[in-house]
Amino acid sequence: MSTTWQDEVAAETRAGGRISDRFIVDKVRAAVLTQRLPPGTRLPEVALGEIFGVSRSVVRKALTRLAADHVVSQQPNQVARVRAPSIEETRETFAARRLVEGEVAALLAGRLDAELLREVATRVEREAEAHARGDEAARIEHSLAIHHLLAEHSPNRVLGVMLTDLILRTSIVIALYKRAGLASCYLAEDHPALLSHLRDGDGEAARRCIHEHLQALEGLLDLSTRETRIDLMAILGQREGAMP
């Protein structure tokens, strides 16, 4: 198994200020999101420790947190690996996110202050621009920012943190299962429509909008069961059924 990802992560290490478990969590999460750390990648504690210049204690805590976030899987006495959510779990994650984000959007409709509305509107524009010029990385960043804004400003904070988690998990599986030929998962009309519903205060319309948006997004993925992509992973020694 190649170890090139070590160099990539190491390269990013020189940027941050103080190294701590939080720093490692963020770095690994970002690397997983952008698929620089593909599913199944082994994450030995000592190797990570050397890369980030800390001891196993810190790495250990970081890995535990990443496991709680469903980013890596930790089996006792086994090396931690980047998780590869199954097709079924992918569908379930999307369904859960539809439920939660729909509710958050409904709660939020009509309650956003002017500043926040402006921030969302800006992101929507920037996303369209980025897509127009073919800058997919920037587009994803803006798209994620829109949904994270909903989560962070949810009147119900408990639902808000649940949504934050679900946004991360869906992002991971989108990267994993994006149809090969597809350049981008951009749905031009959805975010503007959501924005107007939020502005108008039509909660149920906002909920429906989120629902359809996520349904469409899921539809863009390649979740055909006969696809061997994941089964292969499982057969090659990847155990990941644990979900207590």
Add this chain to the structure above:
Amino acid sequence: MSTTWQDEVAAETRAGGRISDRFIVDKVRAAVLTQRLPPGTRLPEVALGEIFGVSRSVVRKALTRLAADHVVSQQPNQVARVRAPSIEETRETFAARRLVEGEVAALLAGRLDAELLREVATRVEREAEAHARGDEAARIEHSLAIHHLLAEHSPNRVLGVMLTDLILRTSIVIALYKRAGLASCYLAEDHPALLSHLRDGDGEAARRCIHEHLQALEGLLDLSTRETRIDLMAILGQREGAMP
């Protein structure tokens, strides 16, 4: 601050087989649920380690997990404490649980196999019996078991684990905010009604039933804002706003 809880936990330690972080997590969680560990209780790593006969490493991992479960709060460089959810968070937790458990019940309606239906039915009967004879501890156990059965058998496993978490959190706040005079939070008709809806396969009725059940349960709590119960806690040095 009295240290009697140490003895109580220590007394239970002699039962289990191998001591590990899982064991500690379960013990502490149970103790919090039954309020033998009241909110705000300090949980120093060395003390727990001595009680369970393990070193700080294991305790540390256990505390991290308990923090992820929202049972304790962990601030950097500060001793872990049993969390005291605010009144606002209590309301939000109930709202989240209504949303999630309602959906799970709706998904589950008509899909339960005979064995599971029988198990739920048994629990419903046992709960009524326990309440009739005034055995509140047993009643709570059966009531919890009913909801946990829903969570464990949720067709959507992602929602299932989310529900498990929410059941724990609501149980904690129920114990915390139960109206002083109230002997029990028993709602005689709710669980039987839910059972029949699940049996009949009427998903929307089951969702409504769950919704009303939890609403009624929340109504039994004392969540009056002027109540100083929690503010006192906060003033006495209890910081717990962190919810990233």
Add this chain to the structure above:
DNA sequence: CGGCTTGGTTTTGTATACAGAAAACCTGCT
């Protein structure tokens, strides 16, 4: 008398050492 400082004490953060489990590997046999 109140607020601030200043020690000692407690408690966590991090690194490291050693033991045991799992995996990889290599060898010898069929």
Add this chain to the structure above:
DNA sequence: AGCAGGTTTTCTGTATACAAAACCAAGCCG
């Protein structure tokens, strides 16, 4: 060549040591 078994190597689980930060209380100064 294929496989079995044991050996080595890697990696995690746990305990422990030391450093730094927070806590507490007594004392000092305005």
